[in-house]
Amino acid sequence: MYLRRLQLNNFRNAVSRDYVFEAPVVALTGRNGAGKTNVLDALHYICLTRSYFNSQDQQLIRFGEDYFNLTAQIEDEGEEYKVFCAYQPGNKKVVKLNGQDYPRLADHIGRFPVVMIAPTDLNLIHEGSDERRRFIDMLLSQTDRDYLLALMKYNKLLLQRNTLLKSWAQERKLDKALLEVLDEQLAPLNRLIYTRRAALLDQFNPVFEELHLEICQGHEKAGIQYESGFHQGDAATLMRQGVQADLEAGRSLTGVHRDDFVFTINGQPVKKFGSQGQQKSFIIALKLAQSDFLGMLTGKAPFLLLDDVFEKLDPQRVASLLQLVGQERFGQILLTDTDRGRVEAIFRHTGAEVQYIGVSS
Amino acid sequence: MNYPSRLIEEAVNAFSRFPGIGRKSALRLTLYLLRQPGEESQQLAKAISDLRSKVVYCSSCHNISDEPVCRICASKTRDKGTICVVADLRDVIAIENTGQYTGVYHVLGGLIAPMEGVSPDQLKIQSLLDRVASGEVKEILLALSATMEGDTTGFYISKKLAGQPVRISTIARGIAIGGELEYADELTLGRSILNRVPFGG
Numbered sequence A: 001m002y003l004r005r006l007q008l009n010n011f012r013n014a015v016s017r018d019y020v021f022e023a024p025v026v027a028l029t030g031r032n033g034a035g036k037t038n039v040l041d042a043l044h045y046i047c048l049t050r051s052y053f054n055s056q057d058q059q060l061i062r063f064g065e066d067y068f069n070l071t072a073q074i075e076d077e078g079e080e081y082k083v084f085c086a087y088q089p090g091n092k093k094v095v096k097l098n099g100q101d102y103p104r105l106a107d108h109i110g111r112f113p114v115v116m117i118a119p120t121d122l123n124l125i126h127e128g129s130d131e132r133r134r135f136i137d138m139l140l141s142q143t144d145r146d147y148l149l150a151l152m153k154y155n156k157l158l159l160q161r162n163t164l165l166k167s168w169a170q171e172r173k174l175d176k177a178l179l180e181v182l183d184e185q186l187a188p189l190n191r192l193i194y195t196r197r198a199a200l201l202d203q204f205n206p207v208f209e210e211l212h213l214e215i216c217q218g219h220e221k222a223g224i225q226y227e228s229g230f231h232q233g234d235a236a237t238l239m240r241q242g243v244q245a246d247l248e249a250g251r252s253l254t255g256v257h258r259d260d261f262v263f264t265i266n267g268q269p270v271k272k273f274g275s276q277g278q279q280k281s282f283i284i285a286l287k288l289a290q291s292d293f294l295g296m297l298t299g300k301a302p303f304l305l306l307d308d309v310f311e312k313l314d315p316q317r318v319a320s321l322l323q324l325v326g327q328e329r330f331g332q333i334l335l336t337d338t339d340r341g342r343v344e345a346i347f348r349h350t351g352a353e354v355q356y357i358g359v360s361s
Numbered sequence B: 001m002n003y004p005s006r007l008i009e010e011a012v013n014a015f016s017r018f019p020g021i022g023r024k025s026a027l028r029l030t031l032y033l034l035r036q037p038g039e040e041s042q043q044l045a046k047a048i049s050d051l052r053s054k055v056v057y058c059s060s061c062h063n064i065s066d067e068p069v070c071r072i073c074a075s076k077t078r079d080k081g082t083i084c085v086v087a088d089l090r091d092v093i094a095i096e097n098t099g100q101y102t103g104v105y106h107v108l109g110g111l112i113a114p115m116e117g118v119s120p121d122q123l124k125i126q127s128l129l130d131r132v133a134s135g136e137v138k139e140i141l142l143a144l145s146a147t148m149e150g151d152t153t154g155f156y157i158s159k160k161l162a163g164q165p166v167r168i169s170t171i172a173r174g175i176a177i178g179g180e181l182e183y184a185d186e187l188t189l190g191r192s193i194l195n196r197v198p199f200g201g
């Protein structure tokens, strides 16, 4: 996969930008706030129909405008593809491949795999479980259509169910038959999502462990442990047992939306015991493993987006990162940095062909 | 956006309340009306106000009608033993256009969606149960969209009908890409009405 051209209109703070890409490594350099990250995020949006940094499409529209759109030209296995995404509040999100609508948006996701590494990724370790679930969901959604559809349906049903529970908490009004109907639909989805997450980690952990060893050049064993209420038993049974507690709480306490993923090194949670350096290596290895893994399953090396990664890394980690990049196991790389000189110095001895694009607002 | 006239702004506000009409389209409609003869606007206003004040709903199936009992329910040739359950009038029109259905209808007036404030008691579900309880009905044919709301509504109705001596069937799924019956072409929709399948989870 090769990104040839990317056009941004009213996306974040870009009025109108048009970039042509000509190398396997593209370095976007410029001051902070110049809009370098917008370019990476635009490609992320093109691939996954959502921003990496902001889940509210409305907030991606340039201030004072009432829509944004993005166009990408991507070459894949000798074919040229044109992807167009547009959003205007009040209308459905538009995603077109070569001018054609998709019957379902979900059919687009995973068509052009992508992985982003950004400074905010340390949130994966420090923030709540929803960040980690989102990571796992993004990984699975790009390779497993059933999972993505089940997850979308699950989230919608869960909102409906919580509305019912809330109205019970507030007005003591409950349509029992409706609650049962929602639960009968939720139970098989819980089962599917739980099973696929568990299976994913069985496959993903070995890839991750190996990459982590390469990055750290040490002997620390990295892994992800799956925590779920459904380790204890079948979804339908546990949900039935939980109904009373749900009614009292006014929300659903049982289900895969409560799952968590514990990041570990040598079996110990990184959040508590990892040094800052260990945590950074952990995240980078995690993301590169995501890229490797997506590449294995989709047969395409994903776009790798590195947002301000080099500035925050010590030289040794940069070196081992570049060694991996040099092995050509990753797809096209787009990176941002405030310092062109630093990027030049880093890539000087790799032999990689780098295109430099200066970005200014 | 700023408008040079308050009258224009009010018209734009009114038009942009329609589904799928943004402010730009609303302005285009407004300017179009201004270019047309005055009678045209009069007729439009009358059609809209008559629609609201004179419309009646069939007391049996809740379809929109000009009489207290609609033409389909009043017809001697329609099979009163089969009730096709749909979300709204558009589905009735789509199914009637196939010419393949000889039973009667029940128009729910929407689909269950608690989050959007649509609970079962806001739809015509109880009156459907009453129709079934009257004993004449042998088959309920669910023709609801293949969306989560359509599924929930179907499951809910079949749960409420459990134990009744009535067969519950559904039109074959997969016909409604985009989830709306009205978009399915007549031939496919007609065939799926003839080849209905038993309803189950």
Ligand SMILES: [Zn+2]
Pocket (backbone or CB within 6 Å): B058, B059, B060, B061, B062, B063, B069, B070, B071, B072, B073, B074
């Ligand atoms: Zn009627």
